[in-house]
Amino acid sequence: xxSGVKPRVKVPKTAAAGExxxxxxxxxxxxxxxxxxxxxxxxIPRSIINRFTxxxxxxxxxxxxxxxxxxxxxxxxxxxxxxxxxxxxFTWYDDDGDVYDTSKKIExx
Amino acid sequence: MNxxxxxxxxxxxxxxxxxxxxxxxxxxxGEPMMTEAVAPAxxxxxxxIYSGWRFxxxxxxxxxxxxxxxxxxVFVDQGIDLFDKVDGTEGEACxxxxxxxxxxAGLRTQxxxxxxxxxxxxxxxxxxCRTERMGAEPWKWSGGQMTAVTALIGLxxxxxxxxxxxDGDAAPFWEAGKELYYTRVGQLDMSCSNCHEDNYGVMxxxxxxxQGQINGFPTYRLKNAKLNSIHGRFKGCMKNIRxxxxxxxxxxxxxxxxxxxxxxxxxxxxxxxVRN
Numbered sequence: 001x002x003s004g005v006k007p008r009v010k011v012p013k014t015a016a017a018g019e020x021x022x023x024x025x026x027x028x029x030x031x032x033x034x035x036x037x038x039x040x041x042x043x044i045p046r047s048i049i050n051r052f053t054x055x056x057x058x059x060x061x062x063x064x065x066x067x068x069x070x071x072x073x074x075x076x077x078x079x080x081x082x083x084x085x086x087x088x089x090f091t092w093y094d095d096d097g098d099v100y101d102t103s104k105k106i107e108x109x
Numbered sequence: 110m111n112x113x114x115x116x117x118x119x120x121x122x123x124x125x126x127x128x129x130x131x132x133x134x135x136x137x138x139g140e141p142m143m144t145e146a147v148a149p150a151x152x153x154x155x156x157x158i159y160s161g162w163r164f165x166x167x168x169x170x171x172x173x174x175x176x177x178x179x180x181x182x183v184f185v186d187q188g189i190d191l192f193d194k195v196d197g198t199e200g201e202a203c204x205x206x207x208x209x210x211x212x213x214a215g216l217r218t219q220x221x222x223x224x225x226x227x228x229x230x231x232x233x234x235x236x237x238c239r240t241e242r243m244g245a246e247p248w249k250w251s252g253g254q255m256t257a258v259t260a261l262i263g264l265x266x267x268x269x270x271x272x273x274x275x276d277g278d279a280a281p282f283w284e285a286g287k288e289l290y291y292t293r294v295g296q297l298d299m300s301c302s303n304c305h306e307d308n309y310g311v312m313x314x315x316x317x318x319x320q321g322q323i324n325g326f327p328t329y330r331l332k333n334a335k336l337n338s339i340h341g342r343f344k345g346c347m348k349n350i351r352x353x354x355x356x357x358x359x360x361x362x363x364x365x366x367x368x369x370x371x372x373x374x375x376x377x378x379x380x381x382x383v384r385n
Binding site for chain 2 (some may be wrong): 004006008010024026031072073
């Protein structure tokens with residue numbers, strides 16, 4: 001497992017029905033591109049987050065493919081419309097097979 | 110008749126150059142910060158002190174107002190992990206003794222301070238714990254692990270005013286720091302005061318000179334995308350004036366840190382701040 005990987009998300013706790021909210025996510029990850037070489041001239045193997053998804057109550061909201069040129073600690077900010085109270089689930093897929101996820105509840109008044 | 114307005118424009122231009130800090134107010138997640146204060150009595154040449162935040166562009170300023178947007182919090186998260194991580198021969202972590210990191214509230218405001226006749230900075234306290242109590246290797250002064258943990262500890266004091274002791278035992282160290290502040294060094298023959306006292310607010314190439322306040326350290330700098338220690342920053346300044354930097358963690362830099370902290374008395378601790 002890549003070390004020091006920690007997902008962080010910011011979702012408002014409450015929203016009005018049908019309101020468009022801003023969601024911010026960040027995962028600390030070194031995003032090794034696979035292009036660099038170490039001191040001995042050997043290629044450092046690629047190790048990046050290659051996919052990011054967000055689901056709301058089981059329904060997919062966003063699904064992103066990440067490429068090696070994305071810099072360290074990838075940050076996503078996007079907007080979502082929330083029809084009802086529920087839970088956002090955010091998932092990051094690592095090259096080494098690890099999957100990191102975190103969820104946040106939102107209350108619709 | 111045409112001359113007069115032109116002169117007025119020039120005069121206005123000069124006036125604004127002398128006060129290039131803006132009037133923005135800093136709220137971090139709703140908590141107000143003091144970015145301006147009446148200069149402490151010992152400062153003879155400055156009336157008002159300003160946090161470095163006031164000299165930065167709006168975009169850079171905005172990064173500090175929200176802990177999610179503040180990139181330094183990636184490192185604070187690492188600091189939380191390090192704080193709980195067992196290291197060394199004694200099988201202890203920081204949190205074995207310091208159960209609640211919030212107990213460090215107020216510590217940042219009082220450092221550096223005199224302990225047993227020596228001036229100690231937060232890095233010294235951390236490394237003392239590591240070597241004496243944990244049986245672990247000391248961390249490098251400006252290394253990633255050290256700055257992550259000092260940021261975490263400093264964060265507990267955020268919003269509290271800087272308040273270092275400069276009298277009694279601390280007086281000789283403070284005098285030494287003041288001496289350094291006003292001493293010209295290096296090929297460019299400049300002292301700290303030439304930029305940060307005589308010319309703060311003025312452009313130095315593409316950048317506004319600040320007053321060199323240290324209330325936001327360790328600070329995340331956009332130029333190197335990591336946390337920077339106070340002594341690391343001193344080193345950078347000294348290299349810029351083509352001087353041979355003192356050693357990080359050495360007596361000179363600790364004395365200078367004390368003197369600079371005393372020049373910021375009353376400003377809120379902003380740790381971890383965001384600068385360019």
